[in-house]
Amino acid sequence: MNSVREPKPDLHELMFGLGRAAREAAAVLARTPADTKTEVLKAAARELRASAKTVLRANAEDVAAAKAQGLTAAMIDRLTLDDKRIEATAAGLELVAALDDPIGQVIAEWRRPNGLTIARVRVPLGVIGIIYESRPNVTADAAALCLKSGNAAILRGGSEAARSNAAIHACLARALVAHGLPAAAVQLVPTQDREAVGILLRDMAGYVDVIVPRGGKGLVARVQQDARVPVMSHLEGICHTYIHAAADVAMARKIVVNAKMRRTGVCGATETILVDRACAATHLQPIVADLIAAGCEIRGDGPTQAADARVHAAVDADWGKEFLDAIAAVRVVDGLDAALEHIRRYGSAHTDAIITDDPAAAERFLNELDSAIVMHNASTQFADGGEFGMGAEIGIATGKIHARGPVGAAELTSYKYQVRGNGQTRPS
């Protein structure tokens, strides 16, 4: 169906219209005082609570249609709203409202010998396009971070959540307008035509400064492939926890169970556990037993199978696999260098941890491994903007350009240089 691409002039006009309106709104937002943005976010939370019934009604229609279309139970769970989820979304808006405003912050300032002072000052990026699936709360979460950072947002949610997203978006729009800001500060693409995404990715470089995909691997890969606009995204979280020779066994057991099993579907969940051969005799069996007791399937190499009869044989494809489920790959490695080599080969440079009481080994791991987040004696499940103290995140970036790791309001900014002089001219 996508192989023949008919030009759709009306669709282009519609999307370009959104782009123009977003650019104009972005110029207003860039000059909007911090207090106004805070008030809009608080008002949006009130609007959402007051409109809970309307939002739930719209959501019920989405869910009914999704069931009729035979969507999976997991997709329907992500789609479904209830009072608790609406309250959590409203509370999320208030959390972002309470964050420090990044815009106008002086990141650095210095004086040159000729008397010029140079200040690097945070400014918004401009217009952010967000493409997401299923979860309607992303409509509010993503819009809130964009607004906080002075950016206009163009939101394109999944068609299965269209009614829910529209109902949530209406709350945001009312809050914006009530505070004298343009409704176009947060726009929802009003069509489910899939080609609208193509136009956003390929043809709107003049209107959109960055695209953030939020969703499964298929969506992110498509966006990375097609976009002619910078993309901030992570494709996979293939996280490792490495039990070093000098690991405290009690700490290792506690952290591994949390890193793997606290939530298995998040990108910071550990997928592979590496156990140093030097401590395998004492550490491997209890770690495996704990995981199995917690309901985890283990796919292990020879030594791991020898440690516990319930361990399945790992195949090559299990190393570097993002299970996102109660499954872990477990391997015994010969020392720190072998662990680093394994993680470099199979990891996705998202989050990796070492458990050890040896500070030198920990520092080597933290310095030599080039993942977005490297951890010592902590659970990889801390890979989260909220846990980092950023208040909220729009995602975790695994690329190295612009932002890396949790992307909060400050990461949705750029900067400019303000140069103040008193008549300086440049010598030849």
Add this chain to the structure above:
Amino acid sequence: MNSVREPKPDLHELMFGLGRAAREAAAVLARTPADTKTEVLKAAARELRASAKTVLRANAEDVAAAKAQGLTAAMIDRLTLDDKRIEATAAGLELVAALDDPIGQVIAEWRRPNGLTIARVRVPLGVIGIIYESRPNVTADAAALCLKSGNAAILRGGSEAARSNAAIHACLARALVAHGLPAAAVQLVPTQDREAVGILLRDMAGYVDVIVPRGGKGLVARVQQDARVPVMSHLEGICHTYIHAAADVAMARKIVVNAKMRRTGVCGATETILVDRACAATHLQPIVADLIAAGCEIRGDGPTQAADARVHAAVDADWGKEFLDAIAAVRVVDGLDAALEHIRRYGSAHTDAIITDDPAAAERFLNELDSAIVMHNASTQFADGGEFGMGAEIGIATGKIHARGPVGAAELTSYKYQVRGNGQTRPS
């Protein structure tokens, strides 16, 4: 000739080989101590001075071939090396050697209530591709900044400078190898096949983290159009100097002549001068007379023509034109808002300046104008990494993603988070 693109398996293999070698070298560079990088850069400067005759001989062949091909005098000037230019290039290597090493710098560090400490630490980007024209000194300048920031470089210079670039590159390679670093830390694409650039831009996203084009508008536009890899570049420097109603006339005259005429071919040269109607009666005529006396052609609006009979009539295309020559467009505007509107409409968000003794007007200009560099009472010709105190620059970025303004060694880095705990697990 480019319309039919035959697959060239050998060329792909060649380029991918450079990519693989660059990735391996980048892993080594990321762990190379600051002192070693400093010593390599100093040694490269010594090698270049010692090899001056060889480099000049290679350059003479390039220049002879360029003349035979009928290249313009300006291109031949950019291509030509002499003892002074080689000494300047060697001194540039030493300047970068003396800069602070950005890698490993702790950008920020904080402690969470649960005891986790989080540090944001500078790391190299990885592999940087640099595509440039004519000037052979870019071979040394660009390589030096990449090396300082721990990045491997893949350099693709213009075919007209191939022999000169190879001779300079040989000096860098000797310095690297003499200090135990891989020669592949700085590679020069060894073919002049234009399709090699296409492969670098389109097919090597797995090997190259960012592309920096250095050259004319045509080159930069092609790179921006074709690249499937992030690009750091500026397309045009359409810089404005605005003479506000409260400008001191002596300061305005001094700054305008410098901003326009110090060097007309640099991206920070002022192209359009806006004079506030409120001071036009006193300021316009002397500014225009100064510029004409300095050899500048003026293309002005009605009031500017009325001020001096030697002023040519400006046409619409003169607003927003990057003359890169001794030509200026001059216009009278009705106040600060009209000046901002003109600059937003016709500028390129590179560098813009206001001349005024009114601090409130200056702050409005600095805050409301979203150019990479905004200046008060200073010449736009200060738009330069060296003048900003960065020691050197690989270019000035006008995009908002990653780096903006002068791109020095620190701007060629990313960061990672180092998280240090003592057994923390994440609550449900």
